[in-house]
Amino acid sequence: MKVFHINDKLDVAGGVEVCIRDTITGLTVRGVEAQWIALRRRGEIVDMTSGDATWIWSGAISDMGRSPLAAAIDKETLFHVHSLSEPALMDRLFDLGPVLRHMHEPRVFCPGQGKFWAKTETICTLPYGLHCFAHAYTQRCCNRHPKRLWHQYSNTRYEVQTASGRYAKMIANSTYTKEEAVRAGIPEDRIVVLNNFTHMTPEPDWDAPQPPVIAFAGRLSRTKGLHILLDAFAQVLRKVPEARLEILGRGHDEKVFFRQADALSLGEAVQFHGWGDKAAVDALLSRAAMVAFPSIYPEAFGITGIEAMMRGKPVVAFDVGGVSDWLRHEETGLFAAKDAGLLAAALVRLLSDRDLRQKLGRQARARAVTAFAAEPHLSALVGLYRSVLGT
Template structure:
């Protein structure tokens, strides 16, 4: 079950990839999606059946499945229906939707990373304010309503997360730790060696020039991703260093203006949003990939995508990034919201071919050995089958 039936974001990409792998393992998948969600025929092909959620109780009885795998939905009425059913329910927590009034998990004032459980302090953060389409264009969010949704989700048979950070965060919100399981995400491409010197399909035709210093970023252009800090860091790097940004989002125009204001517009290229087929070529066009997030990543799959291709990553030490990035082994960590620290880490990699090669090779090995689709699906099936046998998870 999910709000959307289309590749809207990372959650949906995960659902599509996992459904395809589960089908290969002989599992019959039926997708139930919200009637107001996005729909894509290509997305639906990964499933044996798909239906809009209209009468969930009747639909689930008619489908006759063995268990429910819940994803990004925020429907209290649906939660109530699921609690009444005898079917086991597992939920994968892809983001902080249930654990932050703002959903962003960084402070409204000062943009500082937040890892605290929801409470009265959220009001001081102005988390109760939200945009509204109706005049005066300001709505209110209730902490009580958020806590009620948390309480409803604590009933599920299994809580799945991609990192130890997220498992701890659920525990801080009263979720049963023994029913919370860390099932790390995966990448479906990997590289044993340093990235090839090849043209990027999204480029205008210019080949990648080794040694010029190409920093890459792939992700949403929203404040939580910290691209503004990355632009500030670029002013501290040599002028021959270039930045390539793949993605789209509500902060794009602001970031483009910032690059002009900082005098680095000629060194920054916005290539737009890329599909999963074009992403590997983009990543290979970079010497280093930056993940400057200020919002705590629940895992940080964008960084793992680069690691799988043997490209070293510089990431801020927030959220679940340490689940796959070991400092000085397969990448570098730095403090969030610190352009100086980010620039220093990027400079270390750009100035040393040997360091880039060593970290990149280690990154590819870590991905190949620990973060594969086969490993992920095997963990899922073990949990599902253990629950269906009535054994303790």
């Protein structure tokens, strides 16, 4: 079996690429020949690069049938497509072999790729349609350049009306993603729900003292709700003065958050660590007492949540998108309403109650091991591949 994972980039820029990297590693261990291929369109030209740099090819889209990718195909080859929204490239892949589409985010059924109205910071509950053109300007939910807006809308229309009928299967990473895809018009029987996974980590030392550290790891964007978390943390400090908030990540709104932290006089109680690699994420989650996941846009899933759970950390989050697939209120963490005061109350509750933190942390770890470990995910994925190939 040979699987080509197709994406629009090779570098690890976010959760999608983390998923590709870890999936390829897991498949290789299981004897599956898996490779990461980046396709980038430049007008009528496509650039093709392989993850191991053995393929670097550029040519006309119409010539993809004579590319190294096409030459490597046999009867046990399939394409697993991730974040790629280019109808011309998809048509060529459909000509070359069976294609699975992985829906990591709403790009397949939302022109704005986020189901989020940035102006009012509210979740869009409408399936895509002509209203998207108006909302791009009134709600800033999509690129407002007319040519780009039309391009993104056309990509979504192609995915829903054409590509969804040609994919061998479509993988949704959460129940939310599946439901929104169906509401947009994608046939339900085309979709399989397969949650993200995280790697097994050693059993936490449950008796070790825990500093009152709240961890946040993610993109520094208002969609991630960090502005609400900072307001909430200012309230937390009034009741738990020794609390600390550690923030790992970079993003286009980071300077806004730096200024907000200064305006709130948070001082050394909040630390911005900048971008961090896998080791840095692991270190932060391991030393924290809990993890805050305050996204206000509908996260398709939220890998940071299950990474925290695997390390025995309860998570405090807003109930948006696919978060409820992994966070269970009062069992593996706490849901709070989208309000700084209510978020602060949930954080203070956990900081002040070690027994509750221990209980939720142990239950979070147990659920992560049984539901979100690599083995069940990869076994289901290989089974899906074999079903598509008929082997």
